[in-house]
Amino acid sequence: MMDRLGTGIGWRPEIADGIEALPGIDWVEVVAENICPGHLPESLQRLRARGTVVVPHGVTLGLGGAERPDPARLAALAERAEALDAPLVTEHIAFVRAGGPGTGLDPVEAGHLLPVPRTRDALDVLCENIRIAQDVLPVPLAVENIAALLSWPGEEMSEGEFLAELVGRTGVRLLIDVANLHTNHVNRGEDPAEALDRLPLEALAYVHVAGGVERDGVWHDSHGHPVTEPVLDVLAQLCARTMPPGVLLERDENFPPVAELAAELEAVRAVVGAARV
Amino acid sequence: MPPGFDPERVRIQARALRAKRADIVAKVAPELPAILGEAEYRRLFAAYALQHPLRANYRWDALDFAAHALAHGGLPRARRRPLKRWRSHRLGPSPR
Incomplete structure (x- = not known):
């Protein structure tokens, strides 16, 4: 069982005062x-001083890439975990760059998280990269x-099968983003219930909730729109x-007044609370 | 594109990546949309990004984009001059 984290929000400089x-x-x-261990923003320092846990969330390791991390x-991520005295660090099942030495191609950065093919071969590479990261990181x-x-x-596994196998082979924990399950439902026709049914629940570290927008039948996980009912419904299914152990609201763009974020957090608490009864 | 991908989805993904990259460059260099105007910035950035994949960090991307816009953007003088000034200032001795 993981440490209890509670209700949280993605800290961004634009909403630091509001948070x-x-x-x-x-x-x-x-x-x-986005942070420098020796020069933490004052707002973060104040949060830490009053006992708010801070978890570093990496976006550029590219653990699902063909190359080794x-x-x-990796050292920078480990350093941040220590500087923040974090109970764990998180990253993504994604690749973020390609090309470079050994490929005969110029290196290219995607600047975004891109999906790993759910094949046996890609899973082998991902597991190896995760083991390398686990060896270096001071926390889970x-x-x-x-x-x-x-x-x-040519994908060979469902999302649920892929995640279950990943956990079974590496002992890695899971950060489940319910908005992303919803996204893959709309965009790839993958039922969130399938992934949730197969999830190794004891590996669950925490949950992400975020807003997005549907345009022409495609769901864009914008983190710049309000959290919608279908996403809260996936959260309810998970709960x-x-x-x-924790649920965290992410908002990265188009920041609303803090009262709106407070209302979204309240909606999240209500879903989690309803499941508790 | 390798066979088996949905071309429409790849197009949507590529457009989303370009738009996100333009957003981030506008964050690290808000002078660029300010000088060019938001719509023109977006248009020129999309043209630049099609030919120049992201290779390093976004500050260099901003500078490379400015160079591209100066060379190929067909900008009127009133926009060229402040853009040129911005670029030499950023390339100057101050740490980047």
Whole structure:
């Protein structure tokens, strides 16, 4: 069983003051690459001083890439975990770059999280990369399911099977993003219940909730729109199976007044609370 | 594109990546949309991004984009001059 985290929100500089003023924030997540361990923003320091847990959330390791994780990036993530005294660090099941040495191609950065093909071969590479990361990181690692706009041809496993196998082989923990399960439902026709049914629930570290928008039948996981009912419904489905140790709201764009974020957090608490009874 | 991918989805993904990249460059260099105007910035950035994959960090991307816009953007003088000034300032001795 994982440590209880409670209700949290993604800390972003644009909403730092608002987050400090929000009641009932047990913890925050910071984008690991956006902070410097020796010069933490004052707002984060104040949150830490009053006991708010801070979890570094990496976005550039690219654990699902064909190449080994970059030692410098891994060391930087480890350093942030220590500087923040974090109980765990999180990253993504994704690739973020390609090409470079050994490929005969120029290196290219995607600047975004892209889906790993759910094949046996890709799973082998991902497991090996996760083991390398686990060896370097001073705290447990949890990895997140991402939102995808496209699918790879020739996939051999469902999302649930892939995640279960990943946990079984590496002992890695899971950060389940219910908005991303919803995204993959709309964009790839994958029923969230399938992934939830197969999830190794004891590996669940925490849950992400975020807003997005549907355009022309495609769900864009924008993190810049309000959280919608279908996403809260996936959260309810998850909570019906297990009580997540933590739930965190992500908002990265188009920041609303803090009262709106407070209302979204309240809606999240209501879903989790309803499942508890 | 390798066979088996849905071309429409790949197009949507590519457009989303370009838009996100333009958003981030506008965050690290808000002067660029300010000088060019938001719509023109988006249009020129999309053209630049099609030919120049992201290779390093976004500050260099902003500088490379500015160079591209100066060379190929067909910008009127009133926009060229402040863009040029911005670029030499950013390339100058201050740490980047």
